[in-house]
Amino acid sequence: MNNIQKITYAGFACVLLSLGSCKVPSVVSKEENKTVPSAYANVSQDSTNTAKLQWKAYFTDRYLENLIDTALKNNQELNITLQEIEIARSEVRARKGEYLPFVGFNAGAGVDKVGRYTNIGASEATTEIMPGKETPEPLQDYKFGLSASWEIDIWNKLHNAKKSALSHYLATVEGRNFVVTNLIAEIANSYYELLALDNQLAIVKQNIEIQNNALGIVRLQKEAARVTELAVRRFEAQVLNTKSLQFNIQQQITETENKINFLVGRFPQTIDRDRSAFENLTPAKVQAGIPSQLLENRPDIKQAEMELMAAKLDIKVAKARFYPSLGISAGIGYQAFNAKYLLDTPESLIYSFAGDLVAPLINRNAIKASYISANAKQIQAAFNYERTLVNAYVEVANQLAKMNNMEQSYTLKAEQVKKLNESITISNDLFRSARADYMEVLLTQRDALESKFELIETKKQQMNAFVDVYKALGGGWN
Missing domain, CATH: 2.20.200.10 (Outer membrane efflux proteins (OEP))
Known part of the structure; x- marks a missing residue:
């Protein structure tokens, strides 16, 4: 036997030994649970789903539409996400070229x-x-x-690596859709908050006028010796307190406008809006569909699903490294x-x-570590998918309940405001005729102002629920 034959046989012996030593370490994987309840609490099992509506059909305020349109073009975070999609697409090309x-x-x-x-x-x-x-x-x-x-590519290592890169790419696309959904919701909520602040400012100015009139009455009463200087000072203090409120609200308006401008991707400027539209805002009826539709409509769920698919493929890639x-x-x-x-x-x-x-023969620790790490990441991805699914269901359930509760609360608050407005007139009349003291007038005016603020806050929460349930159902990105 010559030297060449000896080397050849030795090479084959090494290969056979290597193949015999390709035992893959045992690991425990996890399958994701996609089970969701059949329906939301107190909601019919109608499959009609508001999430299928495009955002322009859901939000009908033309000023809000213009803001969202501009944000979808100029928002920096969204544009950063688009570049992440390009990076992921290039990774798919690179993986495809390897095989x-x-x-x-x-x-x-x-x-x-x-x-x-x-x-x-x-x-x-x-x-x-x-x-x-x-x-x-x-x-x-x-x-x-x-x-x-x-x-x-005997063991499909390179093909699976390409499929994993493709799943990561699709996950970045869904991530971009999730950013769009959140961006639309954040702008809409900020817009309704701005309208609410405008109305609070208007109410403060109205109350300042009412309180000034009451202060004038008290001063006349003092001149007639029917009240003391204490009453005058208390009314003056209330007027000053209410006047200070308008500057706090103006600061909040400035910050909210600037927040919207930031989301739109521009420097601070006045936000165009119809300030009188807030009182007439009425949330449209929302069709929640069935919970299983979340798997199709929610971008974050689909993103978690794509990441899970990629993690499963990464295990196959890591496993193939044990083989020749x-x-x-x-x-x-x-x-x-x-x-x-x-x-x-x-x-x-x-x-x-x-x-x-x-084939790897001796010192396969790096390959084992990579395989065990890939398996751990797959388990993480499975738990993340389940967490995302449960969170989506909880968000929808919360917002559906909030819409119902805020609607009933608003009805009661509106009735409370009506009664307190009437009580202001009554208390002033009684005060003029000396049948009520000045403290009753002060307390009535304060309660009326607080109730009006609470009514506006309840209306804002109604509109927030209207926005958030659309986001929770997975609307906006399509």
Whole structure:
């Protein structure tokens, strides 16, 4: 048996030994639970779903529509997310290229000088190419040709890596949709908050006028010796307190406008709006559909699902690293020590073809660690999917209950405001006729102002629930 045969047999023995040692460590994976309740509490099982509505059909205020339109073009966070999609798309291209053959062109020229009294120099003292002449010194070298290499994807390692990258890409797309949904909701909520502040400011100004009138009455009563200076001072203090409220509200208006401008992606400016529209706002009826539709409509659920799919594929990629990989390389071209012989065929023709089978044999700790880590990430992704699904259901249930409760609360608050407005007139009349003291007038005015603020706050919460239930159902991105 010659040396070449010994080396060949030794190589095959190593491969067989490697194949025998490809035992994959045992791990415990987790399957995600996609089960959701059949219906929301106190909601019919009608499959009609408001989330299918485009946002322009859901929000009908033209000023709000303009703000959302502008934000979808200029919002910086959204545009950052779009670049993340491009990054993920490029990763898919890169993974796809890894399981295709690599072909390249190479060319080169060089010169080589060896010592004459070396073994190579001595053997080149004569040559059969040019009998009677020594090998040229220094020896030139010219070559060009094509080379190719290809890893045969026996275990689908490279294909699974590409599919994993594709799942990550689809997850970034869903992430962008989730950003759109949240952006629309945040602008709408801020817009309704701005309208509520406008109405609070208007009410404060109305109350300042009412309180000034009451202060005038008290001053007349003091001149008539029917009340003391204490009553005048208490009324004056109430007027000053109410006047200070308008500056607090104006500051909140400024901050809310600037928040909207930031979301829209521009520097501070006045937000166009119909300040009188708030009182007439009535949330439209919302169709919640059935909980299983969340899996289709919620971008964050679909994003978690795509990430979970990618994690499962990553386990397969990590597992395939335990097995041998087969590579093929080939090349063809021309090489000669003189440029004039470069294209002589077949004398200057060179070619090669080789295949190699490589498998991990000793010290596979890095591969094991990668495999165990991939499995742990898959378990994380499964729990994250379940958490996202439960959170989505809870959000919808909360907002549906909030819409119902705020509607009933608003009805009662409106009746309370009506009664207190009437009581202001009554208390003033009684005070003029000395049938009520000034404290009753002060307390009535304060209660009326607080109730009006609470009514506006309840209306705002109604509109917030109207916005948030649309977001919770997965509306806006489509």
